[in-house]
Amino acid sequence: MTDAKNRYQAVLSHRLFWPVAVLVVLLAANTVYRPGFLSIEVNNGHLYGTPIDILRLSAPLILVALGMTLVISTGGIDLSVGSICAISGAIACLHISQAADQNNMVTVFTALAMALGVALALGAWNGILVSVIGIQPIIATLILMVAGRGIAQLVTEGQIITINSGPYRAIGLGHFLTLPLAIFIALGAALLVAGLTRRTALGMIIESVGGNREASRLAGIRSARMVFLVYVVSAVCAAIAGFMMTANVSSADGNNAGLWVELDAILAVVIGGTSLAGGRFYLGGTILGALIIQTLTTTVYAMNISPQTALLFKAVVVIAVCLIQAPAFRAKLSRRRRGTPTPSTPSAPRQKEEVSA
């Protein structure tokens, strides 16, 4: 093989190649359909434009997906994030709506602290169910997913709580350094998680727990504690995302806030190349995945298709990305292309992937 061909192979088999390709294709298709798609203008010292909107709206999803990545890398899954978004948003809005002065910073921070505290408790509940009692994660978090919606409605008493608080609104719609504040919050969280996991041994420990929990325990890692921790982190991320969602619309709706966000988050993680089996995680891929999902949603809105029908496109993208990433599918495809059954092909790209990772 020539050198150029090798490099081409390396690029093609890089784990971020397909997510990036999909995102580029989506953006290109949008620009063709609507030439002004990528334009950004300055208005009142703030940047406006569709790309900025996509970044701002994807912030909650990025946050939830970050937590979800860590949970999935331990071989678990957290279905309760949507409910936790709803609960935390409801608690924060309830506290603010009862205050005399809704613009008071102290009130807003107390509200945030209360909601975060509850989220911590809910995350700890998930964590204990999975790590101490040893319930399968999908069911352990299903409990809170079902009951959580009820709790959120209990908090809001079935009403939609509307608030009129400047500081709280800023979480979702405020600006900082010409860009929406939400982008910075998501970016900050991403950098924090990336720094903590990739600059220290934490990431490797989490991956080792996901790879084989018992072996990690025997190697001296407190597996149960790590598993507990990721659920707490996931709940906290979900709570912050819940603040953004409720701040965006200045109201808390126990029924609809964060609805389906757990599914979107899991999708973002899977599109980003993290296997649901655990043992490995890619934060960059997750963020790309979240951006792809939000770009897709925005595209569909821009084309005047109803949000529900957007699910059709989402289904197509999910299947396409999963098929491309499935080793079995790649093996079948390359076998057909070469015309002869070559059993060594499926393992070759995977090896390369691991070297490059």
Add this chain to the structure above:
Amino acid sequence: MTTTSLTAGPRWARLPRRHVPVLVTLALLLVMYAVGVSQYRAFSNVQVIFNVFIDNGFLLVVAVGMTFVILTGGIDLSVGSVVAMTAMVSAWLLQSGLPALLVLVIALLIGPTLGFLMGCAIHYFDIQPFIVTLAGMFFARGMCTFISDASIPITDGFWTTMSQYRIGDPRGNFVSISVLIVLAVVVVAAYVLAYTRLGRNVYAIGGNPQSALLMGLPVGRTRIAVYTISGLCSAIGGILLSFYTLSGAPLIGVGMELDVIAAVVIGGTVLTGGAGYIFGTVLGVLVLGVIQTLITFDGSLNSWWTKIVIGGLLFAFILFQRLIGIRYK
């Protein structure tokens, strides 16, 4: 899985361990019913029980399909959307003037086809059931609104007859035809699971897919079959729902998959597969139905209490299954 554990002790303790979860669900159901009867005078009316069947018939059919999938260790998130899609498609086709019988056939074919395709993707490409059926869920829900954003009423004669015909005794208690269909589905499913080759394969794959493969069982065919069965059950559920509501609404059945999974788990089926019964699932759905009835009878409790109670029950049952030693992975 543990088959029988004969320990010394009183006779009741020698029950096969795998029967215990179903018996506990049965006990819970009886206790809840007794509480209802003791609290509310009208609760002892036979019609209350019939209504539980009438109101939750479609849920029961879907839960039966889900039981097959969960017994193999898989999961099917698409059921709620497939139910909605089936109801939507039948309403739409009826509106455009197709004969009822043809509509029925078409509607009953869509669900299994989608299930078959999802099963193939899961088996041949080795993608997680969770993700594949999630995509199926998005697809089906998207199709609903693609057909129409608003709900479509059904005025067809056959549908209205099915909806309004009452089979009852002279004292006024009645069931709808749907309930008979539901019971037929349950009996067929229970027979298939307990006495046919397919049923044994389902249990074997759920217990240990590797061993099943090494034993020469048709793992792939069975796995595709269970998703097709689940699709068929969802389609039947969709038809029953359209009988019940006489319309197809794009947003009906949102979150239904969770109720269904909860019912199956409360019914004693283990989510990692290999253990569980259709009878348990029937009890699980009845428990959900009775909770709703109790909350309706009470009047002062709000509907969100249903969710909290279901969540609490899920927790209690999972904890209980762990305590008596049915193993979760």
